[in-house]
């Protein structure tokens with residue numbers, strides 16, 4: 460049952476539920492469904508925002524265009540279990556994401572590939588360089604830019620320098636607010652150079668968007684007689700974790716399971732310091748045209764203050780003549796006191812150590828489980844989030860057998 464938004468009233472005894480799930484994103488919604496359906500548990504989901512879906516939430520804007528309120532979300536996975544699980548709640552529209560980098564007005568496919576090389580260097584030189592790449596790494600191989608930059612052959616150095624300067628350096632500096640060389644190489648490895656003609660952003664066998672949008676998926680996931688959802692409720696007003704090793708729920712001891720999908724530093728009063736996140740400003744605009752740009756996303760890799768422009772109709776495949784909505788993303792440091800949302804964990808070794816201390820506090824609480832991109836402080840895609848939620852549900856249901 461999904462109820463109207465509103466604080467949980469004094470009349471509601473949360474301790475009567477078998478499980479309290481904090482957050483109605485992919486992590487919280489999946490684990491709620493599993494505990495209710497497979498485990499027969501009575502579950503309550505507390506969500507601070509006035510809607511379900513977490514950062515994957517979508518809605519129709521005033522122009523009737525289906526938009527992703529928290530930035531473009533394209534589902535992709537190699538994980539058959541996750542794909543099969545979510546396919547119980549939706550069909551998929553078959554969209555394959557494509558991205559172009561705008562390099563001084565010229566469009567290059569990203570991930571940088573054989574086509575990009577020919578556009579950047581011309582047919583003849585491009586083909587020579589492609590042959591060099593194939594000889595060194597093999598055809599159809601993916602090479603992280605950090606690896607390519609280690610090469611010493613002059614042709615490979617030329618490619619690496621070009622790609623670094625024109626695709627990664629400025630975009631990464633804008634997105635992370637620091638020198639691109641200071642960013643963990645796993646971040647840029649998400650978008651490796653691809654020695655291929657394939658211009659899709661993701662090559663996973665399963666990809667696309669839910670046919671009726673993400674929010675409908677969440678409505679179906681949470682539509683179970685064992686699940687109650689309260690939106691507009693910040694769980695920090697309900698959970699008291701101020702005494703190590705003890706949780707009080709609305710002032711009372713609680714024997715059930717708690718799954719927490721929000722940031723751990725904020726739950727524990729930032730006692731070891733604040734975990735840094737990047738936030739984003741999303742600036743939406745609607746234009747009276749069918750199409751604004753040639754592909755779903757254009758990355759601005761050498762110019763502009765924003766990182767990318769996404770046009771939703773490409774990916775949602777919505778048919779709506781004469782109107783289209785785009786979003787520009789401006790990255791900035793997360794400031795919890797300024798009403799921002801935390802979007803990207805800024806993972807590095809020092810911060811991981813701080814997070815590990817918060818994790819220890821969480822581990823000392825009885826039946827308390829941090830889960831998801833915020834609580835685990837990991838740069839997870841949606842599929843990894845669902846995979847972890849299913850694994851946690853397996854573990855919780857096994858324990859209770």
Ligand code: FAD
Nearest residue numbers: 482484485486507513514530532533694721831832840841
């Ligand atoms: P979230 O979706 O963040 O949900 C957590 C929920 O918990 C939120 O609704 C929050 O309000 C709530 N919450 C937090 N604290 C509290 C509290 N104290 N009390 C109550 N509620 C609380 N992944 C992909 O696979 N493909 C993509 O294309 C993609 N694009 C992305 C683009 C952007 C701009 C961003 C930011 C992320 C993108 N992702 C993408 C990642 C995807 O958003 C995450 O993997 C996924 O949303 C993680 O789900 P979650 O449930 O862990 O977290």
Ligand code: UDP
Nearest residue numbers: 569626627630631634646647649650758760
């Ligand atoms: N990146 C870049 N240029 C691009 C695309 C990506 O520099 O054209 C880097 C940048 O550091 C970015 C990271 O690669 O943060 C990961 O890109 P991805 O598209 O996976 O980011 P997300 O969609 O999660 O924002």
